[in-house]
Amino acid sequence: MWGEQMKISPIDLTIDELPDKWYNITADFPSPMSPPKDPVEGESRLKLLPEFFTAEALKQEMSQERWIRIPEEVKELYIHVGRPRPLYRAYRLEKYLKTPAKIYYKREDLSPTGSHKVNTALAQLYYVAKEGYERVTTETGAGQWGSALAHGAALMGLKCTVYMVRFAYNLKPGRRTIMKYYGAECLPSPSNRTTFGKKLLKENPNHNGSLGIAVSEGIEDALKHDDTVYCLGSVLNHVLLHQTVIGQEVIKQFEKIDETPDVMFACLGGGSNFGGFTIPMMGLRLKKKVDTRFVACQSEVSANLVNGKYEYDFGDAAEQTPLLKMFTLGHKKDMHPIYAEGLRYHAAAPVLSYLRNLGMIEAKVYPRDEKLIFEAAKIFMRTEGFIPAPESAYAIRAAIDEALEARRKNEKKVIAMNISGHGFVDLEAYDKFI
Ligand SMILES: Cc1ncc(COP(=O)(O)O)c(C=O)c1O
Structure with a gap:
Protein backbone atom coordinates (compact mmCIF):
# COMPACT_ATOMS: atom_id res chain seq x y z
CA MET A 1 0.00 0.00 0.00
CA TRP A 2 2.78 2.45 0.92
CA GLY A 3 4.56 3.84 -2.10
CA GLU A 4 1.39 4.08 -4.14
CA GLN A 5 0.37 7.55 -5.29
CA MET A 6 -0.88 9.51 -2.24
CA LYS A 7 -4.64 9.58 -2.10
CA ILE A 8 -6.00 12.46 -0.08
CA SER A 9 -9.62 11.81 0.56
CA PRO A 10 -11.31 14.64 2.50
CA ILE A 11 -12.90 17.27 0.31
CA ASP A 12 -13.14 20.20 2.66
CA LEU A 13 -15.00 23.51 2.57
CA THR A 14 -13.88 26.67 4.34
CA ILE A 15 -16.01 28.43 6.94
CA ASP A 16 -16.81 31.07 4.29
CA GLU A 17 -18.38 28.32 2.21
CA LEU A 18 -20.88 27.37 4.94
CA PRO A 19 -24.39 27.80 3.47
CA ASP A 20 -26.07 30.95 4.75
CA LYS A 21 -29.62 29.89 3.84
CA TRP A 22 -31.76 26.80 4.26
CA TYR A 23 -33.35 25.46 1.08
CA ASN A 24 -37.12 24.93 0.99
CA ILE A 25 -37.80 22.54 -1.89
CA THR A 26 -41.58 22.98 -1.63
CA ALA A 27 -41.11 26.29 -3.51
CA ASP A 28 -39.94 24.22 -6.51
CA PHE A 29 -42.67 21.60 -6.42
CA PRO A 30 -44.65 21.29 -9.68
CA SER A 31 -47.93 21.39 -7.72
CA PRO A 32 -48.76 22.38 -4.12
CA MET A 33 -48.36 19.83 -1.34
CA SER A 34 -51.50 18.70 0.44
CA PRO A 35 -51.58 20.82 3.63
CA PRO A 36 -51.96 19.43 7.18
CA LYS A 37 -55.62 19.13 8.20
CA ASP A 38 -57.87 18.36 11.15
CA PRO A 39 -59.64 15.02 11.61
CA VAL A 40 -63.40 15.09 11.10
CA GLU A 41 -64.05 14.45 14.78
CA GLY A 42 -62.53 15.87 17.95
CA GLU A 43 -60.94 19.20 18.79
CA SER A 44 -58.86 21.11 16.25
CA ARG A 45 -55.26 19.87 16.22
CA LEU A 46 -54.23 22.74 13.97
CA LYS A 47 -55.36 25.30 16.55
CA LEU A 48 -53.37 23.46 19.20
CA LEU A 49 -50.04 23.74 17.34
CA PRO A 50 -49.06 27.23 18.69
CA GLU A 51 -49.53 25.81 22.21
CA PHE A 52 -46.54 23.51 21.82
CA PHE A 53 -44.38 24.76 18.92
CA THR A 54 -42.45 28.01 18.65
CA ALA A 55 -43.96 30.63 16.36
CA GLU A 56 -40.88 30.54 14.11
CA ALA A 57 -41.02 26.74 13.72
CA LEU A 58 -44.65 27.05 12.59
CA LYS A 59 -43.83 29.92 10.24
CA GLN A 60 -41.08 27.90 8.62
CA GLU A 61 -43.34 24.85 8.52
CA MET A 62 -45.84 26.67 6.30
CA SER A 63 -43.31 28.78 4.38
CA GLN A 64 -43.35 28.91 0.58
CA GLU A 65 -40.08 30.88 0.44
CA ARG A 66 -37.39 29.03 -1.51
CA TRP A 67 -34.53 30.27 0.70
CA ILE A 68 -34.68 31.03 4.43
CA ARG A 69 -31.79 32.96 5.90
CA ILE A 70 -29.85 31.18 8.66
CA PRO A 71 -29.53 33.60 11.61
CA GLU A 72 -25.91 34.67 12.28
CA GLU A 73 -26.12 33.16 15.80
CA VAL A 74 -27.09 29.77 14.35
CA LYS A 75 -24.30 29.99 11.78
CA GLU A 76 -21.86 30.67 14.58
CA LEU A 77 -23.15 27.59 16.41
CA TYR A 78 -22.84 25.51 13.24
CA ILE A 79 -19.19 26.56 12.98
CA HIS A 80 -18.72 25.81 16.68
CA VAL A 81 -19.91 22.22 16.15
CA GLY A 82 -17.63 21.71 13.17
CA ARG A 83 -19.51 22.73 10.05
CA PRO A 84 -18.83 22.62 7.16
CA ARG A 85 -18.16 18.89 7.37
CA PRO A 86 -15.86 16.93 5.03
CA LEU A 87 -16.86 14.67 2.19
CA TYR A 88 -14.54 11.66 1.90
CA ARG A 89 -13.63 9.43 -1.01
CA ALA A 90 -13.70 5.84 0.25
CA TYR A 91 -10.54 4.67 -1.54
CA ARG A 92 -9.97 1.79 0.85
CA LEU A 93 -13.53 0.52 0.67
CA GLU A 94 -13.43 0.72 -3.14
CA LYS A 95 -10.22 -1.29 -3.18
CA TYR A 96 -11.66 -3.91 -0.82
CA LEU A 97 -14.74 -4.27 -3.02
CA LYS A 98 -12.62 -4.29 -6.21
CA THR A 99 -15.15 -1.97 -7.75
CA PRO A 100 -14.66 0.48 -10.62
CA ALA A 101 -17.20 2.74 -8.87
CA LYS A 102 -16.13 5.79 -6.90
CA ILE A 103 -17.66 5.93 -3.43
CA TYR A 104 -17.98 9.16 -1.44
CA TYR A 105 -19.33 9.67 2.07
CA LYS A 106 -20.35 12.75 4.02
CA ARG A 107 -19.33 12.81 7.69
CA GLU A 108 -22.29 13.92 9.79
CA ASP A 109 -20.95 11.64 12.54
CA LEU A 110 -18.41 14.33 13.39
CA SER A 111 -20.84 16.38 15.49
CA PRO A 112 -20.34 16.66 19.28
CA THR A 113 -23.11 14.18 20.04
CA GLY A 114 -22.46 12.02 17.00
CA SER A 115 -25.09 12.72 14.34
CA HIS A 116 -26.75 15.08 11.87
CA LYS A 117 -29.46 15.86 14.45
CA VAL A 118 -27.42 18.82 15.75
CA ASN A 119 -28.27 20.80 12.58
CA THR A 120 -31.91 21.21 13.52
CA ALA A 121 -31.47 21.04 17.32
CA LEU A 122 -29.42 24.23 17.33
CA ALA A 123 -31.80 26.01 14.97
CA GLN A 124 -34.95 25.03 16.85
CA LEU A 125 -33.46 25.85 20.25
CA TYR A 126 -32.28 29.23 19.05
CA TYR A 127 -35.95 30.14 18.40
CA VAL A 128 -37.06 28.54 21.69
CA ALA A 129 -34.66 30.77 23.64
CA LYS A 130 -35.48 33.84 21.51
CA GLU A 131 -39.19 33.42 22.14
CA GLY A 132 -38.59 33.29 25.90
CA TYR A 133 -39.42 29.68 26.75
CA GLU A 134 -37.47 27.99 29.52
CA ARG A 135 -37.88 24.33 28.81
CA VAL A 136 -38.15 21.91 25.89
CA THR A 137 -39.49 18.38 25.60
CA THR A 138 -38.84 15.82 22.92
CA GLU A 139 -38.88 12.18 21.81
CA THR A 140 -35.86 10.08 20.93
CA GLY A 141 -35.41 6.62 19.43
CA ALA A 142 -31.73 5.89 18.93
CA GLY A 143 -30.88 8.56 21.51
CA GLN A 144 -29.04 10.65 18.91
CA TRP A 145 -31.76 13.27 18.66
CA GLY A 146 -32.25 13.44 22.44
CA SER A 147 -28.50 13.91 22.90
CA ALA A 148 -28.37 16.63 20.25
CA LEU A 149 -31.23 18.51 21.89
CA ALA A 150 -29.72 18.07 25.36
CA HIS A 151 -26.42 19.44 24.03
CA GLY A 152 -28.06 22.50 22.45
CA ALA A 153 -30.23 23.11 25.51
CA ALA A 154 -27.11 23.13 27.70
CA LEU A 155 -25.42 25.68 25.41
CA MET A 156 -28.49 27.92 25.54
CA GLY A 157 -29.31 27.52 29.23
CA LEU A 158 -32.64 25.74 28.61
CA LYS A 159 -34.12 22.85 30.58
CA CYS A 160 -34.75 19.70 28.57
CA THR A 161 -36.86 16.55 29.04
CA VAL A 162 -36.36 13.63 26.68
CA TYR A 163 -38.82 10.74 26.31
CA MET A 164 -36.70 7.85 25.06
CA VAL A 165 -38.26 4.78 23.44
CA ARG A 166 -38.06 2.20 26.25
CA PHE A 167 -36.39 -0.53 24.16
CA ALA A 168 -33.50 1.84 23.34
CA TYR A 169 -33.47 3.30 26.87
CA ASN A 170 -32.77 -0.17 28.24
CA LEU A 171 -30.32 -1.08 25.49
CA LYS A 172 -28.17 2.07 25.57
CA PRO A 173 -27.27 3.33 29.05
CA GLY A 174 -24.47 5.41 27.47
CA ARG A 175 -26.95 7.63 25.64
CA ARG A 176 -28.82 8.29 28.90
CA THR A 177 -25.54 9.25 30.57
CA ILE A 178 -24.74 11.74 27.81
CA MET A 179 -28.14 13.42 28.08
CA LYS A 180 -27.95 13.58 31.87
CA TYR A 181 -24.44 15.03 31.81
CA TYR A 182 -25.74 17.82 29.61
CA GLY A 183 -28.30 18.45 32.36
CA ALA A 184 -31.32 16.94 30.60
CA GLU A 185 -33.88 14.64 32.12
CA CYS A 186 -34.25 11.34 30.26
CA LEU A 187 -37.31 9.13 30.84
CA PRO A 188 -38.14 5.73 29.35
CA SER A 189 -41.23 5.96 27.13
CA PRO A 190 -43.96 4.96 27.84
CA SER A 191 -43.35 6.77 31.14
CA ASN A 192 -45.31 7.44 34.28
CA ARG A 193 -45.01 11.18 33.64
CA THR A 194 -47.91 11.52 31.19
CA THR A 195 -51.51 10.34 31.09
CA PHE A 196 -50.89 8.58 27.79
CA GLY A 197 -47.74 6.84 29.08
CA LYS A 198 -49.51 5.69 32.24
CA LYS A 199 -52.37 4.24 30.20
CA LEU A 200 -49.98 2.23 28.01
CA LEU A 201 -47.93 1.01 30.97
CA LYS A 202 -51.09 -0.17 32.67
CA GLU A 203 -51.96 -2.21 29.57
CA ASN A 204 -48.41 -3.58 29.28
CA PRO A 205 -45.77 -2.81 31.96
CA ASN A 206 -43.04 -4.13 29.60
CA HIS A 207 -44.07 -1.95 26.65
CA ASN A 208 -41.10 -1.47 24.25
CA GLY A 209 -42.36 1.96 23.24
CA VAL A 250 -22.34 18.19 -0.68
CA ILE A 251 -23.21 20.01 -3.94
CA LYS A 252 -20.32 22.45 -3.41
CA GLN A 253 -17.96 19.58 -2.57
CA PHE A 254 -18.85 17.67 -5.74
CA GLU A 255 -18.44 20.86 -7.77
CA LYS A 256 -14.91 21.20 -6.38
CA ILE A 257 -13.91 17.81 -7.77
CA ASP A 258 -15.94 18.25 -10.93
CA GLU A 259 -18.12 15.20 -10.35
CA THR A 260 -21.85 14.59 -9.96
CA PRO A 261 -23.14 11.62 -7.99
CA ASP A 262 -25.06 9.08 -10.10
CA VAL A 263 -26.78 7.84 -6.98
CA MET A 264 -27.16 9.06 -3.38
CA PHE A 265 -27.97 6.73 -0.46
CA ALA A 266 -29.17 7.65 3.01
CA CYS A 267 -31.14 5.82 5.68
CA LEU A 268 -34.69 6.97 6.34
CA GLY A 269 -36.74 6.77 9.52
CA GLY A 270 -38.83 9.94 9.53
CA GLY A 271 -36.63 11.44 6.83
CA SER A 272 -34.49 14.25 8.25
CA ASN A 273 -31.18 12.62 7.35
CA PHE A 274 -32.30 11.45 3.92
CA GLY A 275 -33.94 14.81 3.24
CA GLY A 276 -31.02 16.88 4.45
CA PHE A 277 -28.57 14.96 2.29
CA THR A 278 -30.59 14.73 -0.90
CA ILE A 279 -33.09 17.61 -1.04
CA PRO A 280 -30.70 20.24 -2.47
CA MET A 281 -29.62 17.79 -5.21
CA MET A 282 -33.28 16.83 -5.78
CA GLY A 283 -33.96 20.53 -6.34
CA LEU A 284 -31.39 20.40 -9.16
CA ARG A 285 -33.03 17.29 -10.58
CA LEU A 286 -36.44 18.98 -10.55
CA LYS A 287 -34.78 21.70 -12.66
CA LYS A 288 -33.32 18.95 -14.92
CA LYS A 289 -29.75 19.99 -14.13
CA VAL A 290 -28.71 16.53 -12.88
CA ASP A 291 -30.12 13.03 -13.24
CA THR A 292 -28.93 11.68 -9.90
CA ARG A 293 -30.95 8.81 -8.36
CA PHE A 294 -32.01 9.08 -4.71
CA VAL A 295 -32.35 5.89 -2.68
CA ALA A 296 -33.79 5.71 0.84
CA CYS A 297 -32.54 2.76 2.94
CA GLN A 298 -35.03 1.23 5.37
CA SER A 299 -35.74 -1.73 7.63
CA GLU A 300 -38.57 -4.11 6.75
CA VAL A 301 -40.14 -3.42 10.17
CA SER A 302 -40.81 0.21 9.23
CA ALA A 303 -40.55 0.37 5.44
CA ASN A 304 -43.05 3.21 5.25
CA LEU A 305 -42.07 4.25 1.71
CA VAL A 306 -42.60 0.74 0.37
CA ASN A 307 -45.36 -0.82 2.45
CA GLY A 308 -47.10 2.38 3.52
CA LYS A 309 -50.12 4.04 1.92
CA TYR A 310 -49.93 7.65 0.72
CA GLU A 311 -52.71 9.09 2.84
CA TYR A 312 -53.51 11.40 5.74
CA ASP A 313 -52.38 10.09 9.14
CA PHE A 314 -51.39 11.33 12.59
CA GLY A 315 -47.71 11.89 13.41
CA ASP A 316 -48.06 10.45 16.91
CA ALA A 317 -49.72 7.51 18.61
CA ALA A 318 -52.08 9.57 20.80
CA GLU A 319 -53.44 11.58 17.82
CA GLN A 320 -52.43 15.01 19.08
CA THR A 321 -50.84 16.20 15.82
CA PRO A 322 -52.84 17.32 12.79
CA LEU A 323 -53.26 14.83 9.98
CA LEU A 324 -50.34 14.89 7.55
CA LYS A 325 -50.34 13.48 4.02
CA MET A 326 -47.54 10.93 3.99
CA PHE A 327 -46.54 7.36 3.22
CA THR A 328 -47.64 5.69 6.43
CA LEU A 329 -47.96 2.24 7.94
CA GLY A 330 -50.58 3.62 10.34
CA HIS A 331 -49.88 5.55 13.53
CA LYS A 332 -50.90 2.57 15.67
CA LYS A 333 -48.70 0.09 13.80
CA ASP A 334 -46.84 -2.27 16.10
CA MET A 335 -43.28 -2.46 14.75
CA HIS A 336 -40.78 -5.00 16.06
CA PRO A 337 -37.77 -3.31 17.75
CA ILE A 338 -34.47 -3.27 15.83
CA TYR A 339 -30.98 -2.10 16.78
CA ALA A 340 -31.26 0.81 14.36
CA GLU A 341 -34.06 2.21 16.51
CA GLY A 342 -33.89 5.61 14.82
CA LEU A 343 -35.45 4.03 11.71
CA ARG A 344 -38.53 2.63 13.47
CA TYR A 345 -41.13 5.29 12.70
CA HIS A 346 -44.47 4.64 11.03
CA ALA A 347 -44.40 7.37 8.37
CA ALA A 348 -42.09 9.29 6.05
CA ALA A 349 -41.89 13.10 6.05
CA PRO A 350 -44.66 14.78 4.00
CA VAL A 351 -42.08 16.52 1.76
CA LEU A 352 -40.37 13.22 0.97
CA SER A 353 -43.67 11.40 0.60
CA TYR A 354 -44.69 13.97 -2.02
CA LEU A 355 -41.38 13.42 -3.85
CA ARG A 356 -41.75 9.64 -3.60
CA ASN A 357 -45.22 9.94 -5.09
CA LEU A 358 -43.70 11.98 -7.91
CA GLY A 359 -41.31 9.08 -8.63
CA MET A 360 -38.18 10.91 -7.46
CA ILE A 361 -37.23 8.59 -4.58
CA GLU A 362 -36.38 4.88 -4.70
CA ALA A 363 -36.25 2.69 -1.61
CA LYS A 364 -34.20 -0.34 -0.51
CA VAL A 365 -35.47 -2.49 2.33
CA TYR A 366 -33.34 -4.77 4.51
CA PRO A 367 -34.43 -7.71 6.69
CA ARG A 368 -35.31 -7.35 10.34
CA ASP A 369 -32.40 -9.49 11.59
CA GLU A 370 -29.97 -6.72 10.50
CA LYS A 371 -27.17 -9.22 9.73
CA LEU A 372 -26.41 -7.64 6.37
CA ILE A 373 -26.37 -4.22 8.00
CA PHE A 374 -23.87 -5.05 10.73
CA GLU A 375 -21.73 -6.94 8.21
CA ALA A 376 -21.58 -3.74 6.12
CA ALA A 377 -20.66 -1.73 9.22
CA LYS A 378 -17.80 -4.15 9.90
CA ILE A 379 -16.45 -3.85 6.35
CA PHE A 380 -16.67 -0.06 6.60
CA MET A 381 -14.86 0.00 9.97
CA ARG A 382 -12.07 -2.21 8.70
CA THR A 383 -11.55 -0.19 5.53
CA GLU A 384 -12.48 3.42 6.31
CA GLY A 385 -11.61 3.16 9.99
CA PHE A 386 -14.51 4.30 12.16
CA ILE A 387 -17.68 2.88 13.62
CA PRO A 388 -20.93 4.09 12.02
CA ALA A 389 -24.31 4.33 13.75
CA PRO A 390 -26.43 1.24 12.99
CA GLU A 391 -28.86 3.54 11.14
CA SER A 392 -26.07 4.86 8.90
CA ALA A 393 -24.95 1.31 8.18
CA TYR A 394 -28.15 0.86 6.13
CA ALA A 395 -26.80 3.42 3.66
CA ILE A 396 -23.37 1.77 3.75
CA ARG A 397 -24.99 -1.60 2.93
CA ALA A 398 -26.84 -0.11 -0.01
CA ALA A 399 -23.72 1.67 -1.29
CA ILE A 400 -21.71 -1.56 -1.02
CA ASP A 401 -24.40 -3.47 -2.92
CA GLU A 402 -24.41 -0.80 -5.65
CA ALA A 403 -20.60 -0.87 -5.87
CA LEU A 404 -20.63 -4.67 -6.20
CA GLU A 405 -23.19 -4.43 -8.96
CA ALA A 406 -20.98 -1.84 -10.68
CA ARG A 407 -18.16 -4.39 -10.49
CA ARG A 408 -20.30 -7.07 -12.13
CA LYS A 409 -21.31 -4.69 -14.90
CA ASN A 410 -17.94 -2.92 -15.05
CA GLU A 411 -19.57 0.48 -14.58
CA LYS A 412 -17.63 3.55 -13.43
CA LYS A 413 -20.44 5.14 -11.46
CA VAL A 414 -20.22 7.74 -8.71
CA ILE A 415 -21.88 6.69 -5.47
CA ALA A 416 -22.52 9.06 -2.53
CA MET A 417 -23.80 8.19 0.93
CA ASN A 418 -24.38 9.99 4.18
CA ILE A 419 -22.86 8.73 7.41
CA SER A 420 -25.59 10.23 9.57
CA GLY A 421 -23.93 9.25 12.84
CA HIS A 422 -21.21 7.35 14.65
CA GLY A 423 -21.74 4.17 16.62
CA PHE A 424 -19.61 4.74 19.71
CA VAL A 425 -22.69 4.67 21.92
CA ASP A 426 -24.19 1.68 20.08
CA LEU A 427 -21.70 -0.92 21.23
CA GLU A 428 -24.37 -3.02 22.98
CA ALA A 429 -25.86 -3.58 19.53
CA TYR A 430 -22.48 -4.19 17.89
CA ASP A 431 -21.66 -6.73 20.56
CA LYS A 432 -24.51 -8.94 19.33
CA PHE A 433 -22.96 -9.26 15.87
CA ILE A 434 -19.27 -9.93 16.62
C1 LIG B 1 -27.72 8.28 13.23
C2 LIG B 1 -29.13 8.39 12.78
N1 LIG B 1 -29.39 8.36 11.46
C3 LIG B 1 -30.64 8.40 10.97
C4 LIG B 1 -31.72 8.48 11.83
C5 LIG B 1 -33.09 8.42 11.25
O1 LIG B 1 -33.87 9.55 11.49
P1 LIG B 1 -34.26 10.48 10.29
O2 LIG B 1 -34.94 9.65 9.27
O3 LIG B 1 -35.08 11.56 10.83
O4 LIG B 1 -32.97 11.00 9.80
C6 LIG B 1 -31.52 8.55 13.21
C7 LIG B 1 -32.64 8.67 14.14
O5 LIG B 1 -32.55 8.63 15.31
C8 LIG B 1 -30.19 8.49 13.70
O6 LIG B 1 -29.93 8.53 15.00
Missing part, protein backbone atom coordinates in the same frame (compact mmCIF):
# COMPACT_ATOMS: atom_id res chain seq x y z
CA SER A 210 -42.14 3.59 19.82
CA LEU A 211 -41.25 6.97 18.37
CA GLY A 212 -44.95 7.72 17.83
CA ILE A 213 -45.62 7.14 21.55
CA ALA A 214 -42.61 9.17 22.68
CA VAL A 215 -43.78 12.05 20.45
CA SER A 216 -47.19 11.91 22.15
CA GLU A 217 -45.61 12.07 25.59
CA GLY A 218 -43.40 15.02 24.66
CA ILE A 219 -46.37 16.95 23.25
CA GLU A 220 -48.59 16.18 26.24
CA ASP A 221 -45.89 17.37 28.64
CA ALA A 222 -45.35 20.61 26.68
CA LEU A 223 -49.10 21.27 26.52
CA LYS A 224 -49.33 21.04 30.30
CA HIS A 225 -46.61 23.65 30.96
CA ASP A 226 -46.71 27.28 29.81
CA ASP A 227 -42.92 27.74 29.92
CA THR A 228 -42.36 24.66 27.74
CA VAL A 229 -42.39 23.94 24.01
CA TYR A 230 -41.86 20.76 22.09
CA CYS A 231 -39.12 20.17 19.48
CA LEU A 232 -39.42 17.38 16.93
CA GLY A 233 -36.33 15.61 15.56
CA SER A 234 -37.63 14.62 12.12
CA VAL A 235 -40.60 14.44 9.71
CA LEU A 236 -41.79 18.06 9.64
CA ASN A 237 -40.89 20.55 6.90
CA HIS A 238 -38.93 22.89 9.19
CA VAL A 239 -36.80 20.01 10.48
CA LEU A 240 -35.86 18.86 6.98
CA LEU A 241 -35.30 22.49 6.01
CA HIS A 242 -32.59 22.92 8.69
CA GLN A 243 -30.92 19.71 7.56
CA THR A 244 -30.44 21.04 4.01
CA VAL A 245 -27.10 22.50 5.09
CA ILE A 246 -25.78 18.94 4.56
CA GLY A 247 -26.88 18.62 0.94
CA GLN A 248 -25.89 22.17 0.03
CA GLU A 249 -22.37 21.47 1.26
